[in-house]
Every structure is written in C-alpha cells, then in structure tokens.
Amino acid sequence: MTRVNLGVFVRKKKNKSGSVSVQIIDTSSGKPRLLKTIGSSANAVEIENLYHQGISELPNFTRQDHFDFDWEDDRSFLDNLRYSLKEIQVIGPEIILGKLFDEIGFNQIPDELFRHLVISRLVFPLSKLKTSEYLMRYNGIYVDVEKIYRFLDKLNKSYKNKVQQISYDHTKAILNNDISLVFYDVTTLYFEAADEDDLRKTGFSKDGKHQNPQIVLGLLVSVDGYPLAYDIFEGNKFEGHTMLPIIEAFKRKYDFDKLLVVADAGLLSKQNIQLLLEGSYEFILGARIKSESLIIKKQIMSHVFSDGQSIVIDRADHTRLIVSYARSRAVKDAYNRQKGLNKLEKAISSGKMTKQHINNRGYNKYLKLSGDVTISIDYDKYTQDSQWDGLKGYISNSPLQKDTIIDNYKHLWQIEKAFRISKTDLRVRPIYHRLQRRIEAHLSIAFCSYKLYKELERQLKEKKVGISVEKAIDLMKTIYSINIILPKSRKKTHFIFAKEEQQLHLLKFFNINVNSQ
Numbered sequence: 137m138t139r140v141n142l143g144v145f146v147r148k149k150k151n152k153s154g155s156v157s158v159q160i161i162d163t164s165s166g167k168p169r170l171l172k173t174i175g176s177s178a179n180a181v182e183i184e185n186l187y188h189q190g191i192s193e194l195p196n197f198t199r200q201d202h203f204d205f206d207w208e209d210d211r212s213f214l215d216n217l218r219y220s221l222k223e224i225q226v227i228g229p230e231i232i233l234g235k236l237f238d239e240i241g242f243n244q245i246p247d248e249l250f251r252h253l254v255i256s257r258l259v260f261p262l263s264k265l266k267t268s269e270y271l272m273r274y275n276g277i278y279v280d281v282e283k284i285y286r287f288l289d290k291l292n293k294s295y296k297n298k299v300q301q302i303s304y305d306h307t308k309a310i311l312n313n314d315i316s317l318v319f320y321d322v323t324t325l326y327f328e329a330a331d332e333d334d335l336r337k338t339g340f341s342k343d344g345k346h347q348n349p350q351i352v353l354g355l356l357v358s359v360d361g362y363p364l365a366y367d368i369f370e371g372n373k374f375e376g377h378t379m380l381p382i383i384e385a386f387k388r389k390y391d392f393d394k395l396l397v398v399a400d401a402g403l404l405s406k407q408n409i410q411l412l413l414e415g416s417y418e419f420i421l422g423a424r425i426k427s428e429s430l431i432i433k434k435q436i437m438s439h440v441f442s443d444g445q446s447i448v449i450d451r452a453d454h455t456r457l458i459v460s461y462a463r464s465r466a467v468k469d470a471y472n473r474q475k476g477l478n479k480l481e482k483a484i485s486s487g488k489m490t491k492q493h494i495n496n497r498g499y500n501k502y503l504k505l506s507g508d509v510t511i512s513i514d515y516d517k518y519t520q521d522s523q524w525d526g527l528k529g530y531i532s533n534s535p536l537q538k539d540t541i542i543d544n545y546k547h548l549w550q551i552e553k554a555f556r557i558s559k560t561d562l563r564v565r566p567i568y569h570r571l572q573r574r575i576e577a578h579l580s581i582a583f584c585s586y587k588l589y590k591e592l593e594r595q596l597k598e599k600k601v602g603i604s605v606e607k608a609i610d611l612m613k614t615i616y617s618i619n620i621i622l623p624k625s626r627k628k629t630h631f632i633f634a635k636e637e638q639q640l641h642l643l644k645f646f647n648i649n650v651n652s653q
Contacts, residue, residue: 146159180269231643236588240303240591242584253267288578289574292574292577304390315390317395322403323353357550368575384415398419404422422545425457445460447459456533460542461528465525473522603638611636611638
C-alpha cells in the first residue's frame with residue numbers, strides 16, 4: 137500500500153513565453169508553496185521527462201515516502217520490508233516481445249532504437265512523436281523525435297535489406313526450410329497530405345480514400361502468413377503489374393529453382409499468366425469464371441455440381457481451370473446478391489441513382505437505362521446470375537491434384553489477415569512521412585513488427601497458452617518493473633510486479649521468473 141503526503145505534488149505551469157515549468161508544490165499548510173522547480177521547456181517530450189523526474193523526487197519532500205509490500209514467499213528477509221520507491225516502468229512488452237525479438241535475430245541490428253520502434257509499433261502504434269512520448273512516459277527512455285527521424289534515414293540506407301534477410305532466415309528455420317509455396321497480394325496506403333509527387337499519387341484506394349495520395353504495397357508471405365518480402369509502387373500503378381517484380385527479386389535473392397505462387401483474381405491477367413509461364417513459375421490464381429470464353433462457360437453450366445465437387449477444364453494457354461462448388465458458398469452468394477439488390481432498389485426509390493452509376497462495379501451491373509433518363513433494375517440479369525452461386529474458379533499450371541490446388545489457394549486468407557493486422561493493429565496507415573526514404577523506413581518497421589506479431593502468435597499456439605495475440609499484448613501493458621533502493625544497504629534492485637493470474641500465466645509460458653506474487 138502507498139502512504140504519501142497528499143499535500144505535495146508535481147505540477148506543470150504554463151509561462152507567458154509559451155514554455156512550461158515543472159515544479160514540486162506543497163499545499164499542506166493550505167496555501168501552495170513552491171518547493172523546487174525541476175526545469176522548464178517548450179518541447180512536449182522534455183516536459184514529460186521533467187514531470188517524471190519531479191515524480192521521482194517526491195519522496196524527498198514527503199514525510200511518508202515509502203511503499204509497503206506484503207511478500208508471501210519464503211524469502212523471509214524481505215517480509216514486510218519497507219522500500220523507498222525509485223521508479224515504475226511498463227516492462228511486459230520488453231521482457232516478452234523483446235525475448236522474441238532476440239530469438240528472431242533482430243538484435244543483430246546494432247541500434248537499440250530499432251528495438252524500441254519495432255516493439256512500440258506493436259504495443260503503441262501511433263506517430264513517431266507519440267512513440268517518443270510513449271517511450272518517455274512508460275519506459276523512462278528519452279528519445280527526441282528528431283533522433284527517430286535520423287534513425288529512419290539510417291535504417292533505410294543501411295539495414296533495410298538486412299532486416300528482411302533476418303526475417304527470411306527465421307521463417308525458413310521454423311518452416312523446416314520449405315518456402316517453395318508463396319502467396320502474393322497488394323493493398324494501398326494513403327497519406328494525410330494532399331500533395332502528390334513521383335511516388336505518392338491518387339488512384340484506386342482499397343481504403344476508400346480516393347481523394348488522398350497513396351502508394352501501392354505488394355507483400356509476399358509464406359504458408360501460415362509469415363512475411364517474406366515487400367515493395368512499394370506509385371499510387372496509380374495497376375496492381376497486376378506489381379507481382380512479377382517482387383517475385384523475380386525474391387527468387388533471385390534467395391536463389392530458388394522452383395516457386396509455386398498463389399494470388400487472387402485481382403492479379404489475373406493474360407500478361408501476368410504469360411510472364412509467369414515464361415519465368416517457369418508454377419502458379420495458382422483466382423479465376424473470373426464469368427469472364428471465360430463462351431465455350432468454357434457452357435462446359436461449366438452443363439455440369440451438375442454436388443456439394444464439395446470440382447471439375448477440371450483445359451484452357452487454350454495450356455493452363456487448367458478448376459471449378460469447385462460449395463453449398464455454403466452458394467447460400468452466401470445468394471444472400472449478398474439479395475442484399476445488393478435491396479440496396480439498389482432503395483437508392484432508385486429515393487431518386488439518388490444517376491447515369492454515372494451505370495457500370496459493371498459490384499451490383500451496379502444490374503442497372504440499365506431506358507431512353508435517356510429512366511434508370512431501372514434488370515431483374516433478368518439478376519436472376520441469371522444465380523446460376524453461378526456457389527462456384528469458385530482457379531487457374532493453374534501446376535501438376536498438383538485439383539484438391540491440393542484448391543487447398544493451397546485457401547491459405548490466401550493469411551495475406552488478407554496480414555494486411556488487416558497492418559492496417560488495424562499496427563496502424564501502418566495513414567502515413568505522415570513525405571520523403572520516400574522515410575516512407576520506406578516506416579514500412580520496414582511495420583514489416584518487422586508484423587514478423588514479431590506472427591512469432592508471438594506462433595509461440596502462443598505452440599505453447600498452448602490459450603489466449604489471443606491481442607489479449608497477450610494487453611496483458612503485457614499491465615506488467616510493471618519496480619526499481620527500488622533498499623533502505624539499509626542502499627542497493628538498487630528491481631522486481632516484476634504482476635499479480636493477476638493471467639499475467640503470471642503468460643510469463644510462466646515464456647519462462648520468465650517473477651519475484652512477486
């Protein structure tokens with residue numbers, strides 16, 4: 137329990153000059169009395185630094201300046217011993233995520249700031265300024281934001297390729313050297329700034345931020361979603377043109393003789409298929425079966441599918457089209473079509489539909505113009521579409537069995553998860569940087585943080601901890617290190633403060649000793 141003189145506290149006083157003075161004030165006599173000025177500054181991080189310095193000095197001005205801790209283990213010499221409080225820090229992320237950081241091999245980067253930025257991106261994913269404030273407030277580490285920016289330049293210049301190599305080597309080890317199956321997809325990342333340049337351009341935004349300049353991010357992952365490689369492209373670049381450059385660079389860098397590439401229908405084009413064939417790649421691509429030739433569509437429609445059944449159709453370019461049917465997918469397709477129809481009907485009845493809505497995007501394909509002004513729904517087209525419910529197509533040149541091809545494609549959800557985690561848990565966008573080298577460094581940090589996320593996920597599952605990554609990180613944020621000075625010997629020591637059962641449970645699985653209960 138804590139006993140302090142409540143009349144003594146640390147305050148921040150705004151000065152006319154715009155700076156802030158941090159002071160220790162005593163109100164025990166009824167009137168505020170200045171005991172000490174710790175310092176003053178106009179910099180937010182420095183102010184927080186001074187504030188915490190003031191808190192650490194409070195015991196010097198209070199008559200009751202100690203914490204009592206009740207120990208319940210056999211270390212009798214610590215029973216009911218009173219300690220002078222020195223410092224409390226959030227230690228959970230460092231002792232668990234820091235342990236995994238080292239196991240991956242990221243500690244080969246000879247700069248402690250890299251460690252702090254990678255872990256902070258996973259625990260406290262905000263701007264670099266907010267990261268600086270977080271490190272000061274919760275870890276007692278003072279890092280000026282300008283130092284962070286300078287390190288980003290150094291990271292991009294000296295360590296960008298090395299961190300990807302470290303991640304690759306670790307992934308290769310945990311997958312027993314089997315990285316012949318890779319998954320590729322793209323997303324867009326937008327910027328808050330309105331101005332464009334050679335890299336940041338407006339284009340089709342997957343975030344719905346069409347008015348914001350953006351970049352296109354291509355990501356390559358392994359089975360189970362471990363990140364392998366990435367690259368960025370101009371914001372208006374067609375996503376289909378991003379796949380081959382990344383795959384070629386990855387194959388060349390790690391000297392692969394054979395790769396099986398899996399990508400969704402968004403990457404499907406005649407040019408990509410031709411380039412993959414010319415590069416001797418095996419591939420599995422999501423197919424747009426409604427866009428196939430009339431002959432192939434007739435073959436598909438002539439077949440009566442049962443649940444879970446699939447067929448193989450040879451295509452003119454020496455690839456195979458595998459078409460599978462699932463009853464559950466059919467139910468979902470029908471539901472989504474009906475939902476889309478209801479939305480269109482509501483929009484038409486409200487008079488919000490215009491000529492600009494007549495296109496092939498989504499369910500707008502059911503709209504038609506009558507004369508010059510009347511917009512209506514083509515219900516015949518809507519009904520005809522029902523014959524495709526439950527059908528899914530895959531184009532491949534792989535000699536694998538059709539069921540294996542389908543199973544491999546199903547792993548593609550891992551890369552969708554990677555983008556979701558990057559955009560939500562890691563908050564990789566919006567991006568506030570303007571310079572390309574810092575944009576690239578920002579993504580290097582996010583790449584490493586995602587690798588750390590996946591390693592935490594893997595070990596939680598392997599150790600059968602029974603909690604999610606998100607829950608584990610929340611628990612880490614509530615595990616503290618208390619630095620103390622023993623009142624008799626004046627020796628400095630510390631212990632981990634974790635009393636909740638779930639905290640102790642988590643620490644136990646990562647073989648971290650806790651000297652408190």
